[in-house]
Amino acid sequence: MAWDFVFPFSAIVGQEKVKLALLLNAVNPRLSGVLLKGQKGTAKSSIARSLSRLLPPINVVDGCRFNCDPSAKDLCPECEERLASEGALPAVLRPANFVDFPVSATEDRVVGSLDLQAAIKQGRRYFEPGILAKAHRGVLYIDEVNLLDDHLVDIILDAAASGENVVEREGVSFRHAAQFVLIGSMNPEEGDLRPQLVDRFGLCVNVENLSDPDWRVEVMRRREAFDSDPMSFCRDWETAEAAIRERILNARRLLPRVNMPAPLRRLATDLCLQANVAGLRGDILLQSTARTIAAWAGRAEVQADDVYLAAEFVLVHRAGMTPPPPPPAEAEAPQDEPDKPYSDDPKAQSEQWSNRRTLPPTSQNHVQDDGQKRQEPVGDPDSSPQTETPSETPASSPINAKDGRQSTFEVGTPFPVQRIYARKDRVYRKGSGRRSRTRTSNKQGRYVRATMERKNHDLALDATIRAAAPYQKAREKKGLAISIQESDLREKVREKRVGNLLVFVVDASGSMGAERRMVETKGAILSLLLDAYQKRDRVGLVAFRGKEAKVLLPPTNSVELAQKLLKDLPTGGRTPLAAGLIKGYDVISQYLKKDCDITPILILISDGNANVSCGEGPPLQEVMKIAQRLGEDSRVNYLVIDVEKKGLLSFGLSREIAARLGALYFSLEDLRAENLVASVQLGRSVFHDISAYGGMNN
Amino acid sequence: MTQPLIYPFTAIVGQEKMKLGLVLNAINPRLGGVLIRGEKGTAKSTAVRALAALLPEIEVVEDCPYSCDPHDYSSMCSTCRQRVDSGEVLPRATRRMRVVDLPVSVTEDRVVGTLNLEEAIKKGEKRFEPGLLATANRGILYVDEVNLLDDHIVDILLDSAAMGVNTVEREGISFTHPANFILVGTMNPEEGELRPQLLDRFGLMVQVEGMADPVMRMEVVKRRLSFDDDPDGFYAQWEEEEHRVADQILKARSLVPHVPISESLMYAIARIAIELGVDGHRADIVMVKAAKTLAALQGKDEATIEDVRTVAELVLPHRLRRRPFEDASFDFSRLDELLRVNV
CATH class of the missing domain: 1.10.8.80 (Magnesium chelatase subunit I, C-Terminal domain)
Structure with missing residues (x-):
């Protein structure tokens, strides 16, 4: 099996917008890249990688390791030297590089580092170019860009923003140009992207499933043909590929002459204003994109359609990003459009520039279980600013029609929540929303860079040798090629996402359906989920009803997935509370085996009215016993949210459970951030520092 | 031809779906591997090893860490290609398909490969030390308890499994080599699930069940004991069947x-x-x-x-x-x- 054949771009079925977005960047590198968002298996990476065979050739200095343009002013130091000594630089024409950024990359290879071989053997400080140099004047492709390490993201952002890579490390001081088209692909279900990074991508497109059977069959056919004989498949498509290459070149030539009439420029500006785009980056990109679209179509003049199409690419991921950076509360309004985490645009606008699906104007908030209609929206009128549009409440859908007693409630309006965090025997970085931090306790995690600090005997060999390399001439080597001294030793800095693991244990029994409690409960969970999203926490979801408890969502980064599941969560049946607690605890203890640095919080949301036991004995007694036992595990923090309506018939059972668990206790009302004082601590004091969450508070 | 110390594939009782999933992948490695879900003690790893033993030996470039096929230039690593280009006759050897175990505690540098320590210190040369993805090329990569593996390692695995290539940009090394392997993962769902994105990357999934039929259970024990008592004798009993299935797989490969x-x-x-x-x-x-x-x-x-x-x-x-x-x-x-x- 050949391993270096790439599925041809022209053979990809459908996905016209995705292809266009990529081609526009091939024509005009100033569009600064594309972000492809889509579900798994939608050919995101296949399409992106296929672009590698279409990049037009560039003029480079022969032998230059930094892809210098012979006519450019920003030559690399090596070319400067050559120019000074030889008077002229020899040029060659060759295809621009397409650099595939591997998930396992380390910092030294990204920015470049001291060439240790040259240093040791020749005693020369020689800079070895990294990925950023390779990608100069070409394409840098990052698959699963949302999973990329924060530190590496920063480096890439830095280079992308400044257009150069400045290296000051290991005794090397170096600077070279690094201008590249950044292409990223991601599955939003796996977690979101930082807004700064999102903004770096000029364009953004959603990659969707093909829904037409004809196309799907064509996909199967071509894939089979490619897999069984990649060489001849690629040969068969070469004509089509060549035609695209030719068209890219023509469009490139035409581009400088493309005229954009004043009314259309005005239209572009208006679209940006309407979409509430932060800064002027969007405006500039919108016009350049529109012009590039015209050039691609072979026209010397921009048309209104070009502008609308460009707006789709440029504004989708920028809409609603008001300056200063998106207020966190807005970031995850409970919309039904998961692929647009930052969009908060009024529907009228979005329809204007995008033909994407929008929600029906009013959601049908009723439940058809027992003829009872429940239509009033849940959120308090005074709740929060981000709930302007009632249509944002996703509609409820009754599922499983067989079971008459089961119903699915909609999700109540979310609100800012009390700040919840645990502080036990470990250090929790206050206010550090991002979970990333270095691990020092063991050798797990990704090796991202090296440090001189020495703590845990986790030697970074490459960095150590580079540190030792410049001194080799002077040192005595005892027959070895290299002599390493104490001061050269470098250790690995490993990064692992650390933070909280929130496991929601949700009561989905019939009693939760009474008086729309489930609607509010879902609203409360959603609020906590949104909070978790901003803090980059992991979340898990366990629900119990009928006879059993189920893990609906194993711990994940994807708040979005949790949200979807929450929406679909049906209510009905009896209350096996003990089973729920145990299941939630199991999820946590399993996760702790994998990652012992995370701070787990089990959040029980129930009225406490257990009526099914998992062993013998009365259900309530069992719950209390189990709660007591679970409370003894000092690794786990507990939080109980009591959804029992206060009234004549309140039993205070959840409160009792909270006491046994040593949990922090909230009533549903107390959870709202504006109700400052209401939090209560029960049992062993494990929680501290409950204060209003400033960021979300109005 | 086959080392008779491994329990024969065809002698495994029941677990038809698991066997089918493995055989299909052996015929067509493009299927994208198989995930075996089930409890402990359901012959998962026995089956994987048995399959590798059943399959005919492969011809490899003897000293190539990637087990390149000496007859297929397009699938060769860059070093082998260079050797061919320079007119060298590659040394050949035949051996059994490898089963590479990936332990749960594996580190990233062992998976993707890293800087060769000895070469660096003794000679001051930068050489790539191939990792498990290299060893697994043209073989089976077996990940027991894939759901307990560190997320970022799973990402790397599935990435190279999907592309058949391992791209290394770390620790001063920049390198790319073929990594075509049959990915076999096992997991016990009680110990936690796999992310949907990762599930999707496994071509096939089979659910293995504990055996409820007392007759079959007894048969399992009987065969196992008789294998333990006399592996050679036991293998001899199954040899014919093993060859038959091996032939069937070989024929199917050319037919697909x-x-x-x-x-x-x-x-x-x-x-x-x-x-x-x-x-x-x-x-x-x-x-x-x-x-x-x-x-x-x-x-x-x-x-x-x-x-x-x-x-x-x-x-x-x-x-x-x-x-x-x-x-x-x-x-x-x-x-x-x-x-x-x-x-």
């Missing part, structure tokens, strides 16, 4: 590219995927491949509706989205109906 699948079956597959709401196109693609492979295994000259039905059980269940509290088992009557309507 030539097994057609009808237009109407492909449409049925597309409609099934659409109606069941499966994300993406992997399900479609894998179903076509698996159906063809199954037909080839049976020596048929065309993939049939029965083949599609059989492989659907291995392809679809782990790709379906489930609503909370919906039954975890897949409703096959729905599939049958869809097949009936669409063919």
